[in-house]
Amino acid sequence: MIDVESVRAQFPSLRAGTAHFDGPGGSQTPEPVARAIHDALVLPIANRGSVTPAERNAEQLVQGARAAMADLLGADPRGIVFGRSMTQLTFDLARTLAASWGPGDEIVVSRLDHDANVRPWVIHAERAGATVRFADFEPDSGELDVEQVRAVVGERTRLVALTGASNLIGTRPDLPAIAEVVHAAGALFYVDGVHLTAHAGVDVAALRADFYACSPYKFFGPHCGVVAADPALLETLHPDKLLPSSDAVPERFELGTLPYELLAGTTAAVDFIAGLTPMAGGRRERVLAAMESAEAHERSLSEYVERALAGLDGVTVHSRARRRTPTLLMTFAGRSAQDAYRHLADVGVNAPAGTFYAYEPARRLGLEAGGLRVGISAYNDRSDVDRLLTGLGDFLGGSPR
Template structure:
């Protein structure tokens, strides 16, 4: 187990324990598969699976009872909220769980839109997943609100933050942006966006961090946003959504909920119905996995928050090594075009590609025949694909790396891409 490995405070990437890490993922033992589908969902780590099974085997119950399974489930749920708070640098009462990010965003959009009036304005971007666009478009339509669009540069894949001030005004009620693009990997400068939004408006800043949380340290206070959502199944945990919000904003909002839920902490007011307690248990196991790995890199006596950050420093350094290897190889295949940032800087390890004379779905099929798993299409980033002019040609081939991938898998993928490109020349 990772928790039993000795601490080595050497360079994170150089000493990254990839063999021990891969041993923590049962799915990686099946066949000779290369999982490059992480932006759509990662494999679950063994501590998360074990925690989920333990909770179900020991007995589950709804909250509020005087009997043992209800008491134990409540304690586990409290611990899961606290663990997720540590991962995001937040307080436990600021954390709410839901079935997925999309459902939470739709719920938050309805609560926020209660305050909107005819003539108000919101800002959404062309770089986002539709789960951070469509809910706001629907709410704006319902409330008679004007939608303004923040564009991105198709050549660099970066948001045109320089144009944001002109989109803001006294009637701006919301700015919705992504932490990172799920299609081309761009890592957005959320603190810079927050500074502009707060200086020029009183708008709520909502961040879809589904693609950024798996790869970079996330501290909500440093980001400067008001609300943030992410998805544990994108970072080795269960299918679930997470909402974080500033307490003063959450206390002001009135979520659509049943009346007995009125006494819950502010963020938990969005936890409508009976939640998946087994998923919350698995979330605890996921944090335990990060914590154990972080022990290897953190100082002796470090807190859980410090150990989690140490783990993510190690992830990022290792993923940068893998990304450099992939980027170098892609440059050697003339018919492959990379969309988005051209270097490791300013991106997460998600790469959107096209291959000359080969539709993305055909490339994905060819990779799948070699047991290399990747997605093709628009991945719900319909605005991105349209802005790049790729909607009619099938969108993108997407390769997504994470810290359980290996250099050998990168080489195998590059060899396959070179063969696919050669066949279509």
């Protein structure tokens, strides 16, 4: 297990005393990440090159971040693409891929996904004259299984876009099994790993994702986006770009000068994760061991919360899948989730309410206004959870039995 007290001590924001369950919207930032961003900003810096120290600093920051993300995801550093956000990168890739789509082609998205992995594909499929099909999930269980994808994948399917874990209810579909269906149809598999990457060790090759997108600010890093892909696949794609800009992979997908300071912070975030548990070995091995320990810690706290919630009258928990992240969406009989959000905020507990851009799953669950989302992170401890439960008990007019 991780040493939670030691981990918490590295997050300056936690000193304010607030219990943060808002990690699914963006984690808190540890001091080493903030320091790395600062240090990059005060370095001599220039456009990337090899002549001056400033140019070499920029080059090292970029290559260091590609190597770090490759270690985090089990990917090839030559296929790591950086952008402003996962949403921006997904729109860019949808536009690029859609150039080869046409009438009769089919694109599959899901009712479980954040809109960043739905709308870019829908918009560009419609512009290309392609048909959009939706893979559904079972609202009572929260499950999206391989048969639900198989039902909408056919010989004209060009791409399937699916979440690695729902940011609303935590459901983790069986990605390797679904990838087998996708690839048997000759289609590409685009995985939104934004929520999954914060809570589990990731191996892009084992998941069989052709594209894997994530956001460092969900796992202790700065605000930017990343897509990992096979460099050979990226070589086949030709995005819009400026004429004099590099046509090399992955640079051809990175429009304009990269934010060197954010890449420094991304590297520091991966190094921070690798150091969550003390052990020897390469960074990839340390990352996987650390994520296993963090996952066990988060699961323990999540199970404690769920047991306590079962003793509160009027609470419905919509996170029910067998395999899921420590992310709980709840609603309250006769009470507003927004009111619960405000009540908790007043007692120093951050657990926001809403749909969190998960438009399709919220509608499928009949929760147009969403619910209260509790997301557990590696820096949460038992005292945080007890404050959350006390606050919910007070909000509902009673205490957990």
